Amino acid sequence: MSDEKQFSRRDFLKTTGAATGGIIGGSLLGGFIGFNLNDGQSEQAEQNKTDGHSEGDKSTGGSLSDKTRVFFMTDEDFNVVEAAMERIFPESKVGPGAKELGAAYYLDGQLAGQWGSNAKEYMVGPFYEGLPTQGYQSNLTRAEYFMIGINKLKSEAKDKFDKAFDELDEKDMDAILQDFQDGKVDMGVPKKTATSSYFFTMLRAATLEGVYSDPVYRGNRNMGGWKMKQFPGHQHSYLELIESDEFQEIDPMPNFGM
Amino acid sequence: MVKELEKVDVVTVGAGWTGGIIAAEAAKEGLKVLSLERGKRRGTKNYQHVHDELKYALRYELMQDVTKETVTFRNRPNEKALPMRQMGSFLLGEHVGGAGTHWNGWTYRFMPYDFEIKSMTEERYGKAKLMEDKGYRFQDWGITYDELEPYFDKFEKTAGISGEDNPLGPERSDKYPNPPMVKTKSLKMFEKAAKELKYNPYMLPSANMSQEYTNPDGEKMGACQYCAFCERFACEYGAKATPEVTVIPTAEKTGNYEIRTDANVVEIIKDGNDKVKGVKFVDTVTKEEFIQPADVVVLTSYMLNNYKLLRVSDIGEQYDPKTEKGTLGRNYCYQTSGGATGFFDEQFNTFMGAGALGMTLDDFNGDNFDHTDLDFLHGGSMATTQTGARPILSNPVKAGTKSWGEDFKEESIKNFTRTISVAGQCATSPHKDNYLDIDDEYKDAYGLPLVKLTYNFTDQDRKRTKYLAEKSGEVLEKMGAKHVDVFGDLKDYDIVPYQSTHNTGGTVMGDDPKTSVVNSWLQHWDADNLFVVGAGNFAHNSGYNPTGTVGALAYRCAEGVIKYHKKPGRLEK
Numbered sequence A: 001m002s003d004e005k006q007f008s009r010r011d012f013l014k015t016t017g018a019a020t021g022g023i024i025g026g027s028l029l030g031g032f033i034g035f036n037l038n039d040g041q042s043e044q045a046e047q048n049k050t051d052g053h054s055e056g057d058k059s060t061g062g063s064l065s066d067k068t069r070v071f072f073m074t075d076e077d078f079n080v081v082e083a084a085m086e087r088i089f090p091e092s093k094v095g096p097g098a099k100e101l102g103a104a105y106y107l108d109g110q111l112a113g114q115w116g117s118n119a120k121e122y123m124v125g126p127f128y129e130g131l132p133t134q135g136y137q138s139n140l141t142r143a144e145y146f147m148i149g150i151n152k153l154k155s156e157a158k159d160k161f162d163k164a165f166d167e168l169d170e171k172d173m174d175a176i177l178q179d180f181q182d183g184k185v186d187m188g189v190p191k192k193t194a195t196s197s198y199f200f201t202m203l204r205a206a207t208l209e210g211v212y213s214d215p216v217y218r219g220n221r222n223m224g225g226w227k228m229k230q231f232p233g234h235q236h237s238y239l240e241l242i243e244s245d246e247f248q249e250i251d252p253m254p255n256f257g258m
Numbered sequence B: 001m002v003k004e005l006e007k008v009d010v011v012t013v014g015a016g017w018t019g020g021i022i023a024a025e026a027a028k029e030g031l032k033v034l035s036l037e038r039g040k041r042r043g044t045k046n047y048q049h050v051h052d053e054l055k056y057a058l059r060y061e062l063m064q065d066v067t068k069e070t071v072t073f074r075n076r077p078n079e080k081a082l083p084m085r086q087m088g089s090f091l092l093g094e095h096v097g098g099a100g101t102h103w104n105g106w107t108y109r110f111m112p113y114d115f116e117i118k119s120m121t122e123e124r125y126g127k128a129k130l131m132e133d134k135g136y137r138f139q140d141w142g143i144t145y146d147e148l149e150p151y152f153d154k155f156e157k158t159a160g161i162s163g164e165d166n167p168l169g170p171e172r173s174d175k176y177p178n179p180p181m182v183k184t185k186s187l188k189m190f191e192k193a194a195k196e197l198k199y200n201p202y203m204l205p206s207a208n209m210s211q212e213y214t215n216p217d218g219e220k221m222g223a224c225q226y227c228a229f230c231e232r233f234a235c236e237y238g239a240k241a242t243p244e245v246t247v248i249p250t251a252e253k254t255g256n257y258e259i260r261t262d263a264n265v266v267e268i269i270k271d272g273n274d275k276v277k278g279v280k281f282v283d284t285v286t287k288e289e290f291i292q293p294a295d296v297v298v299l300t301s302y303m304l305n306n307y308k309l310l311r312v313s314d315i316g317e318q319y320d321p322k323t324e325k326g327t328l329g330r331n332y333c334y335q336t337s338g339g340a341t342g343f344f345d346e347q348f349n350t351f352m353g354a355g356a357l358g359m360t361l362d363d364f365n366g367d368n369f370d371h372t373d374l375d376f377l378h379g380g381s382m383a384t385t386q387t388g389a390r391p392i393l394s395n396p397v398k399a400g401t402k403s404w405g406e407d408f409k410e411e412s413i414k415n416f417t418r419t420i421s422v423a424g425q426c427a428t429s430p431h432k433d434n435y436l437d438i439d440d441e442y443k444d445a446y447g448l449p450l451v452k453l454t455y456n457f458t459d460q461d462r463k464r465t466k467y468l469a470e471k472s473g474e475v476l477e478k479m480g481a482k483h484v485d486v487f488g489d490l491k492d493y494d495i496v497p498y499q500s501t502h503n504t505g506g507t508v509m510g511d512d513p514k515t516s517v518v519n520s521w522l523q524h525w526d527a528d529n530l531f532v533v534g535a536g537n538f539a540h541n542s543g544y545n546p547t548g549t550v551g552a553l554a555y556r557c558a559e560g561v562i563k564y565h566k567k568p569g570r571l572e573k
C-alpha cells in the first residue's frame, strides 16, 4: 500500500470525525482495522484479476487468471456471447469495448451464481403468459434462457450467413441483434417461455453491468468502464468537493480498494 | 403444537420506521414492547462496504426476499393477476430498519389540503369537481393538518431533518432541527431559473444530516459525506436517519424492548368480537410456530402486509369494486413522475451527492394553483436532485437514440456528467377500480395467499403528470439546457421499471367506518386493541414522498396505544 493511500485514509478519518472517537467511530474504525489487516493481500489478488495482461498459466496458488470461466463450457458459446456484447458496447473513440473490459467474464460468473439460477426470485408455478406490464413470467432460469438465446444467435448466423456469429461482419452481427431486439427471431419455444426481445434485454443489461460494475465481479477491467465515464467508483467522502462549481476528475477506486 | 409465549404489553409486526416509533414511545412509557421482524438484525457496522452498485442497487441486497413473499398484479379487474417474480416498480423492505434503511430521506409534510381534500374541493370548485361519476373516490382523512402538526414536528426532530422554510408551506410550530444541505451548481441553476419564473424554490427537507446531530432522545448521527451511495444503500456513517440509528436504540436503552428476528407473523388472533389476543408467527429458520399474546397489537409491516394480515385473519370487510361494499383494500394509490431531462455542454459533478440533496417547489402542488380549467385535482412537488449518478443505471441519451451500439455508448458516456433532470413527483387519485385483494392461486412460503394488486393510472393521473412534466421542461429551458426531453406520457402502469416505493391505501383512516378501516388514532374500527399504521392509512397519495407523514401518523398512533393501555376502550378524537 502506498503512502499516498495511507495519507488519504487518515485525512478521511479526520474529516468525518471518526478519528476523534466520532459517534460511529466504533463500528467505522472496526471496519477499517479489519480491512487493514488483509489489505495487501486483497490488492494483490485484485491486480491478478484486473491487470488484463496475465495469461491463464501465470496464476499460481489458487488465484484467478483473467481467463478463468465457470459457466460457459465451450469456447464457441463464450466467443459468441462475447462478440454480441462487444456489438452492444463496442470499442470506440472514447475507449475500450465490452470485450476488453471483460463483460463476458462478468456474465459467466453471474450465470453460474444466484442470478443465473433465479435464486432470488419468486419461481412458484403455474406459469402463464403475461402482459408486458406484468414482467418476467417464464419458468426458465436465466442460465437456461441465455443458453437458448446463444444457440439461437449461432443458428441465425448459420442460416442467414453460413458463418459462426463471432466471425460475421459487424453490420451482419448488428442486423441479427436488431432482429432479436425487435422480437423477430423465433426462439423455438412457446412465447411464454422465451422471446428474442427479452433475451436481448437481458443481454444488453448484462453488458452494461459487465462494463460498469465493481471489478470484483470480473468485468470493468482496469476500471476502464469507470475511467471512460469519469466515474470515481467508491470514494469515502465528497464533503470537501461537493460545493465546487468546477468539474472534478478523480481517479477511481474499487469498493475494497481503499 | 403451537407454543404460546409470555404475554407482552405491545407487539409490533415489523421493526421499520413505524414499528420503531411505536416501540420507542411505548417503551419510554414503561410498556413492555416486542417487535416481531421477519428479517435479520443489522446496523451501521454492516454497512462499511456498501459502495457496490450491482449488489445493492440492482440485486437488492438489503430488500425483501421475494422467493418467500411477493404480490400478484394486473392492470384491470378483468385481467388475470400474475406474480411479481422479481422486484422492480417498488422495492420492499425487510430486516431491522425496514425500507427505512435504504430510503433517500426526502421528508415532506403533506399539505392541509391533503387531509381535507374532499371538503376543500367542494368548497372551492363545487361537488362536480370531485368527478365521482367517473369513479374517483376522494375523501377527507378524519384528521387535519393542525391536529397532526405536533407529530410532524416530533418526527422531524427524531430524524434530524435538514431543511429551510417552504415559502408556500403551512404553519409550523418550529423550524427544522438542522440547517439545509449544501447547494451544488445544478441546484443553484435550478433556484435561479425558478425564481426568474416567479416560483418559490427551497431546499428539499432531508433526512441526511447537514451536520452532526443529537436528537431529543439522545441518539447521535454523523454528518452526511455526500458519498452518493444512499438510495438503495445504507449509510456507513450513521448520517442518514434510519430506524436503526434513531428509534430502535431509543427503545432498547429503556430496557423494555426486544426485537425477535426471523419471526414472520402469519395471523392476528381474534378474541371475541371487538378485540384481538395476539399474533401467530413462524420462525423462518426452524419453521416452528408460536403464539405471542399482547394487550395491544400494532401492525407496522408496511401497507401491503398490514392489509394482508387483516385480510387473512378475517378482520374487517374486504372491498368489492362492483358493489363498493367493504373498506379493506380500498383506495390503493401510488405515485407518478412527470419530468424532463436537460442536456448541457458543461460537466457537472453528478457522481457526488446525497439521497435527499435537492431543491424543490410547490407552485404546482396540491391546490396551490387554480384547477378551474384543469380536469384533474392536486399536482406534484417539482424538484431537481443530486442523489449521486452511478454508471450501470445512469445512461442518459436523447430520445430517439438507439439503446445500444457505438452511438449509445458515446452519448451515454458523454451525457453521464452533462444532464440534469427536473421532475414533478405527482399525487395520484383514488379510483374505485384500484384496490388490494388476496390472490386465489399463488401463495407465500408459509401457505398464505399473496396480496393481489389491481392498479392502473387514472385519466387524472395522466393529465396531472403531463402538466408537471411540461412545467419541468420549461424550468430546464430557463436553466440553459441545449436540448430538453420531456417525459409526461404515461402508458399503462408497468410493474417492471422502478418508479417509487410509495404505495398507499388499503387500510385507510377516517372518521366514518363505512369508508375507512381505522379511526384517527389508527385504531381498528372492529377491534379496540388493534392498531394499523403506515402509508396504507392514506386516503389518496399526495405530491410528496410519504414517510414524513407516515412518521407523524406513527407518533400519533403511539400516543393512541399508550392512551389505550392506560384506559382500554374506543379512543375518541
Ligand SMILES: Cc1cc2nc3c(=O)[nH]c(=O)nc-3n(C[C@H](O)[C@H](O)[C@H](O)COP(=O)(O)OP(=O)(O)OC[C@H]3O[C@@H](n4cnc5c(N)ncnc54)[C@H](O)[C@@H]3O)c2cc1C
Pocket: B013, B014, B015, B016, B017, B018, B019, B036, B037, B038, B039, B090, B091, B092, B093, B094, B095, B096, B097, B098, B099, B100, B101, B102, B103, B104, B105, B106, B107, B108, B231, B232, B263, B264, B265, B266, B300, B301, B302, B303, B305, B356, B501, B502, B533, B534, B535, B545, B546, B547, B548, B550
Ligand atoms: C429505494 C427507496 C427509497 C425511498 N425513498 C424515500 C424518500 O426519499 N422519502 C420518503 O418519504 N420515503 C421514501 N421511501 C419509502 C420509505 O422507505 C417507506 O415509506 C418507509 O420505510 C415505510 O416504513 P414502514 O415502517 O411502514 O415499513 P417498512 O420500512 O417496510 O418496515 C416494515 C417492516 O416489517 C417487516 N415485516 C413485513 N411483514 C412482516 C411479517 N409478516 N412478519 C414480520 N415482519 C414483517 C419487514 O421485514 C420490515 O422490516 C423509499 C423507499 C425505498 C425502497
Ligand code: SF4
Pocket: B208, B209, B223, B224, B225, B226, B227, B228, B229, B230, B231, B233, B234, B235, B236, B237, B238, B239, B240, B353, B354, B355
Ligand atoms: S449520502 Fe450522506 S446520508 Fe447518504 S449514505 Fe452517503 S453519507 Fe450517508
